Amino acid sequence: MKRRNIIYWTATGFVSLVLGISGALAALHAPPMMKALNHLGYPAYFANILALGKIAGLAVLLSPRMPRLKEWAYAGFTITILSACYSHFSSGDGWLAAEPLLTIVALMLSYAYRPASRRLPEAMGLGGVNFFPQHTVTEEAK
Numbered sequence: 001m002k003r004r005n006i007i008y009w010t011a012t013g014f015v016s017l018v019l020g021i022s023g024a025l026a027a028l029h030a031p032p033m034m035k036a037l038n039h040l041g042y043p044a045y046f047a048n049i050l051a052l053g054k055i056a057g058l059a060v061l062l063s064p065r066m067p068r069l070k071e072w073a074y075a076g077f078t079i080t081i082l083s084a085c086y087s088h089f090s091s092g093d094g095w096l097a098a099e100p101l102l103t104i105v106a107l108m109l110s111y112a113y114r115p116a117s118r119r120l121p122e123a124m125g126l127g128g129v130n131f132f133p134q135h136t137v138t139e140e141a142k
Helices: 003-027 031-040 046-062 067-090 094-098 100-112
Strands: none
Touching: 003 031, 003 046, 003 067, 003 100, 031 046, 046 067, 067 094, 067 100, 094 100
């Protein structure tokens, strides 16, 4: 297995484990998850939203192909993880607020090292945006 694939699958596996466990805990309304959400100031129904987003995102992230949906999954997970950091920080959790940053580093590695089959074909620059398109002059414009 190539180094690139090892990095991708290790990072993706770590992200999947973290988000899968927290998604399952949210779906089951497990007491530790509900206590944590209450501490952060979220209503109980927020667990359902988190569970649905995490489980659906993981299904897309781990399935083959679907590169456009994968872009959305990566974006959604980034927002979710950064929101977790901010929520913990705002709730006075101190250094616990930095804990999700380990997951976002793994998410960034997963995104950066994903195979070509899991990328948008037109992805050339940051976030799939082609910042330097090649302009060609057509015969009519001459």
